[in-house]
Amino acid sequence: xxxxxxxxxxxxxxxxxxxxxxxxxxxxxxxxxxxxxxxxxxxxxxxxxxxxxxxxxxxxxxxxxxxxxxxxxxxxxxxxxxxxxxxxxxxxxxxxxxxxxxxxxxxxxxxxxxxxxxxxxxxxxxxxxxxxxxxxxxxxxxxxxxxxxxxxxxxxxxxxxxxxxxxxxxxxxxxxxxxxxxxxxxxxxxxxxxxxxxxxxxxxxxxxxxxxxxxxxxxxxxxxxxxxxxxxxxxxxxxxxxxxxxxxxxxxxxxxxxxxxxxxxxxxxxxxxxxxxxxxxxxxxxxxxxxxxxxxxxxxxxxxxxxxxxxxxxxxxxxxxxxxxxxxxxxxxxxxxxxxxxxxxxxxxxxxxxxxxxxxxxxxxxxxxxxxxxxxxxxxxxxxxxxxxxxxxxxxxxxxxxxxxxxxxxxxxxxxxxxxxxxxxxxxxxxxxxxxxxxxxxxxxxxxxxxxxxxxxxxxxxxxxxxxxxxxxxxxxxxxxxxxxxxxxxxxxxxxxxxxxxxxxxxxxxxxxxxxxxxxxxxxxxxxxxxxxxxxxxxxxx
Amino acid sequence: xxxxxxxxxxxxxxxxxxxxxxxxxxxxxxxxxxxxxxxxxxxxxxxxxxxxxxxxxxxxxxxxxxxxxxxxxxxxxxxxxxxxxxxxxxxxxxxxxxxxxxxxxxxxxxxxxxxxxxxxxxxxxxxxxxxxxxxxxxxxxxxxxxxxxxxxxxxxxxxxxxxxxxxxxxxxxxxxxxxxxxxxxxxxxxxxxxxxxxxxxxxxxxxxxxxxxxxxxxxxxxxxxxxxxxxxxxxxxxxxxxxxxxxxxxxxxxxxxxxxxxxxxxxxxxxxxxxxxxxxxxxxxxxxxxxxxxxxxxxxxxxxxxxxxxxxxxxxxxxxxxxxxxxxxxxxxxxxxxxxxxxxxxxxxxxxxxxxxxxxxxxxxxxxxxxxxxxxxxxxxxxxxxxxxxxxxxxxxxxxxxxxxxxxxxxxxxxxxxxxxxxxxxxxxxxxxxxxxxxxxxxxxxxxx
Numbered sequence: 001x002x003x004x005x006x007x008x009x010x011x012x013x014x015x016x017x018x019x020x021x022x023x024x025x026x027x028x029x030x031x032x033x034x035x036x037x038x039x040x041x042x043x044x045x046x047x048x049x050x051x052x053x054x055x056x057x058x059x060x061x062x063x064x065x066x067x068x069x070x071x072x073x074x075x076x077x078x079x080x081x082x083x084x085x086x087x088x089x090x091x092x093x094x095x096x097x098x099x100x101x102x103x104x105x106x107x108x109x110x111x112x113x114x115x116x117x118x119x120x121x122x123x124x125x126x127x128x129x130x131x132x133x134x135x136x137x138x139x140x141x142x143x144x145x146x147x148x149x150x151x152x153x154x155x156x157x158x159x160x161x162x163x164x165x166x167x168x169x170x171x172x173x174x175x176x177x178x179x180x181x182x183x184x185x186x187x188x189x190x191x192x193x194x195x196x197x198x199x200x201x202x203x204x205x206x207x208x209x210x211x212x213x214x215x216x217x218x219x220x221x222x223x224x225x226x227x228x229x230x231x232x233x234x235x236x237x238x239x240x241x242x243x244x245x246x247x248x249x250x251x252x253x254x255x256x257x258x259x260x261x262x263x264x265x266x267x268x269x270x271x272x273x274x275x276x277x278x279x280x281x282x283x284x285x286x287x288x289x290x291x292x293x294x295x296x297x298x299x300x301x302x303x304x305x306x307x308x309x310x311x312x313x314x315x316x317x318x319x320x321x322x323x324x325x326x327x328x329x330x331x332x333x334x335x336x337x338x339x340x341x342x343x344x345x346x347x348x349x350x351x352x353x354x355x356x357x358x359x360x361x362x363x364x365x366x367x368x369x370x371x372x373x374x375x376x377x378x379x380x381x382x383x384x385x386x387x388x389x390x391x392x393x394x395x396x397x398x399x400x401x402x403x404x405x406x407x408x409x410x411x412x413x414x415x416x417x418x419x420x421x422x423x424x425x426x427x428x429x430x431x432x433x434x435x436x437x438x439x440x441x442x443x444x445x446x447x448x449x450x451x452x453x454x455x456x457x458x459x460x461x462x463x464x465x466x467x468x469x470x471x472x473x474x475x476x477x478x479x480x481x482x483x484x485x486x487x488x489x490x491x492x493x494x495x496x497x498x499x500x501x502x503x504x505x506x507x508x509x510x511x512x513x514x515x516x517x518x519x520x521x522x523x524x525x526x527x528x529x530x531x532x533x534x535x536x537x538x539x540x541x542x
Numbered sequence: 543x544x545x546x547x548x549x550x551x552x553x554x555x556x557x558x559x560x561x562x563x564x565x566x567x568x569x570x571x572x573x574x575x576x577x578x579x580x581x582x583x584x585x586x587x588x589x590x591x592x593x594x595x596x597x598x599x600x601x602x603x604x605x606x607x608x609x610x611x612x613x614x615x616x617x618x619x620x621x622x623x624x625x626x627x628x629x630x631x632x633x634x635x636x637x638x639x640x641x642x643x644x645x646x647x648x649x650x651x652x653x654x655x656x657x658x659x660x661x662x663x664x665x666x667x668x669x670x671x672x673x674x675x676x677x678x679x680x681x682x683x684x685x686x687x688x689x690x691x692x693x694x695x696x697x698x699x700x701x702x703x704x705x706x707x708x709x710x711x712x713x714x715x716x717x718x719x720x721x722x723x724x725x726x727x728x729x730x731x732x733x734x735x736x737x738x739x740x741x742x743x744x745x746x747x748x749x750x751x752x753x754x755x756x757x758x759x760x761x762x763x764x765x766x767x768x769x770x771x772x773x774x775x776x777x778x779x780x781x782x783x784x785x786x787x788x789x790x791x792x793x794x795x796x797x798x799x800x801x802x803x804x805x806x807x808x809x810x811x812x813x814x815x816x817x818x819x820x821x822x823x824x825x826x827x828x829x830x831x832x833x834x835x836x837x838x839x840x841x842x843x844x845x846x847x848x849x850x851x852x853x854x855x856x857x858x859x860x861x862x863x864x865x866x867x868x869x870x871x872x873x874x875x876x877x878x879x880x881x882x883x884x885x886x887x888x889x890x891x892x893x894x895x896x897x898x899x900x901x902x903x904x905x906x907x908x909x910x911x912x913x914x915x916x917x918x919x920x921x922x923x924x925x926x927x928x929x930x931x932x933x934x935x936x937x938x939x940x941x942x943x944x945x946x947x948x949x950x951x952x953x954x955x956x957x958x959x960x961x962x963x964x965x966x967x968x969x970x971x972x973x974x975x976x977x978x979x980x981x982x983x984x985x986x987x988x989x990x991x
Contacts, residue, residue, distance in 0.1 A: 036572055036579070068570035076569060077554075084544040099545055107549040209577045250576060292573050333573075380547040396547045404569040411555045416564070426588065433580045442583030442927060 030069035078401035081380040092359045114390040121371035122385030129408035130377040136165030154189030166204040177201035202244035207253045216243045224269045233431045234269035251294020252438045258285030269431040287329040296352040300326040318355040332375040332398035340370045586927040589920035590936040597902035603894040610889030613876040618662025626653030648695045655708035668705035707747040720745040747789045753797035761787040780990040789833045795840025803831035820982040826862040828949035837883045846874030852888045
């Protein structure tokens with residue numbers, strides 16, 4: 001045989017070397033979610049060196065995004081909670097006791113009722129890691145609980161009206177807006193500060209990245225106080241009457257206030273006027289909530305409307321109608337919207353990006369009237385404060401299942417908490433970094449051409465004006481000093497002499513010019529004949 | 543009905559015993575990491591501030607009896623340098639111990655150049671007493687105590703004229719001296735093996751190319767930089783500049799590039815293959831640059847000047863990265879980088895050899911990996927945000943002596959006014975009639991082959 005028969009090629013064997021690794025669409029989508037803002041447009045850059053540098057850095061960024069996505073895909077241990085209905089069942093028909101009965105024992109323990117009928121109604125606040133719950137009864141009952149372990153950390157009776165409560169950067173400090181002032185307590189329940197500047201506050205918010213405690217109240221004055229240094233950073237008079245609806249946008253730390261005339265204003269410590277002012281409702285704004293990513297804001301008014309807004313575009317997305325004006329609203333970490341009024345709490349899934357048709361869960365309070373509620377971070381739990389006490393309900397799929405230990409760790413030890421506090425203080429952001437677009441911090445914006453030109457023009461005008469003023473001043477001044485200086489005297493003499501001689505000199509010059517002109521004319525007149533001999537030619541000269 | 547809720551068991555997320563590592567769980571979802579950019583910017587600002595706070599570059603001053611004229615580092619040892627003095631004294635230093643190991647006595651006039659042989663055990667020195675001396679250099683003993691002794695030269699080469707510089711070959715037993723001519727000597731011969739002249743002017747310094755064993759370069763008082771090949775009888779090529787060069791140094795990593803220290807306050811980096819234009823002009827000094835030496839990494843070099851300052855430049859940077867001055871330091875005549883690129887030595891007129899850190903804020907000694915990591919992170923942050931006005935202001939700030947500050951200001955005013963004048967002349971002349979030469983070419987007068 002001249003030619004050896006080739007073994008049959010296995011399908012795809014030869015191609016294996018060339019074949020590209022197929023892109024996992026899920027991973028690509030996950031990597032896209034890891035993106036922080038748009039990349040650099042390399043085409044627009046002319047500078048080769050810079051282009052190379054930016055290309056390399058963009059490479060690193062995209063690689064790290066892919067890596068982070070892969071890590072998230074493979075290493076995150078937990079998946080989010082869920083509630084599914086089968087057959088004719090509907091999720092909003094499930095009652096709490098049925099849900100509690102269906103889950104494991106540790107989760108079931110998280111749903112509880114505390115009957116505190118005497119000192120309510122209660123407002124609720126959670127720490128950022130979701131481990132501690134702060135209760136503020138309107139009649140002066142303040143308590144901090146390690147709620148999952150049913151452990152009471154501290155309890156105070158201030159015998160004074162308490163309107164709002166909030167934790168500061170961690171569970172060791174918390175603030176309460178009381179009858180006249182705002183007070184700060186520590187984890188033992190001891191009053192450590194009385195903030196007399198914050199008079200008659202109705203609502204409190206703490207901005208954890210900036211260490212700012214903000215309050216607004218009876219006088220409609222918004223105050224920012226730095227809790228690490230104690231300074232009042234800003235005091236803004238809203239001029240829109242008493243205000244008790246305040247929530248922060250977690251994405252950019254802008255404070256949203258809901259006012260009695262239906263407007264919502266957004267404030268930063270750097271502007272004395274609201275950065276944004278929008279008319280949202282007819283009648284007072286009753287509740288307000290902003291989602292984690294800073295994309296959506298939900299407002300509710302006394303007109304019974306619940307409106308969803310795109311906070312970045314400042315446009316209404318869609319509206320829902322409530323049977324009675326909601327008294328409290330909150331958005332969970334995974335974007336569930338809770339609305340409460342009277343004795344009813346509704347939870348809506350996917351109600352922000354699109355208009356949902358039916359609620360996800362409904363809950364009827366067993367006793368009392370609703371005051372406020374909050375979703376617990378990193379848990380499928382909502383804490384509800386009512387006039388009858390405190391209760392928690394299970395909302396499957398509300399919380400982020402995987403925490404980041406370096407951001408908020410529900411299982412942190414004392415040492416970790418202390419270290420985290422130091423790191424947070426070192427990384428504390430200055431109040432002037434609060435802007436509507438937080439990505440603009442650390443970025444230089446090139447001045448537009450016309451603005452630069454105008455600025456230059458103004459500078460030039462100012463300089464010219466200054467110079468002119470200086471000159472005028474110099475001229476106005478009658479200088480006596482140096483008048484008798486030898487050089488000055490000499491110069492004066494010179495000028496005088498010249499002035500005297502000038503007319504005569506001019507006269508003489510004129511005469512000279514006339515004479516020359518005359519001579520030239522004469523010369524032109526005398527024409528030497530062609531035939532005159534050379535010896536006599538000189539006699540023809542004028 | 544199917545229900546699933548988050549349910550974490552504490553054991554899973556906490557350590558079992560105290561000796562275990564704490565469990566750390568990461569989630570890189572950007573929603574959990576709010577204000578990332580602002581935090582990073584804050585850290586960059588803090589890093590820039592810390593960098594300036596810890597910038598304490600001066601380490602030690604090693605005293606001589608007269609102005610220090612030349613320095614040499616031992617190619618085999620990191621901790622030892624040799625310095626020559628205007629009174630003819632040469633000292634071997636133990637840097638970590640801050641003490642003299644030996645005084646090499648013999649020169650009757652100022653020592654103008656020292657260089658080590660590649661074995662690190664011998665060195666040659668040349669002086670204005672028209673002699674070149676060969677010395678044995680002992681290693682630094684580790685035990686402390688006063689060990690200073692005087693030592694005599696091993697061998698002496700007699701020249702005809704005063705010498706201005708010497709450079710030992712990095713591989714052979716020969717060395718080159720600069721003086722009335724460039725002479726090549728061998729350890730075993732008492733007369734020069736080869737001699738190169740080009741015109742009648744004095745040659746001030748000479749340096750061997752670190753890669754090509756036969757190529758070397760010299761600077762002369764006829765404002766020239768000359769290149770030589772040992773295999774030829776005559777010099778290769780000469781570049782004449784407007785002002786004189788005092789010294790030159792080859793880049794050890796890109797051995798075709800060299801940097802010349804010029805009298806006009808600038809340093810010029812040239813490619814030896816293309817002398818029509820400098821690669822970079824390094825500005826910032828306000829008086830003549832006296833000496834230059836490259837870091838072994840080839841990334842940066844150190845230069846000393848008559849304006850009493852030492853500056854460190856990036857190899858491709860137009861302006862200095864760092865400036866070192868002290869109240870007592872006088873005109874700097876010699877500078878050297880240490881063999882590990884961590885330290886900088888300067889010898890000045892005030893009779894001292896000074897030891898500086900090459901990176902002003904660097905922490906000396908053994909660092910934990912965590913510390914190294916943190917430092918690298920801080921450096922990267924400052925690098926990333928160096929264009930932000932706040933960071934730039936802090937990172938670039940250097941306190942300068944009044945004399946240098948004012949001189950720099952005056953120089954700036956002069957150059958600005960020159961630039962303005964040139965601009966006006968261009969505007970009021972026929973287009974194309976005025977040809978503006980770039981700075982890289984302006985100071986080149988002629989090239990002679």
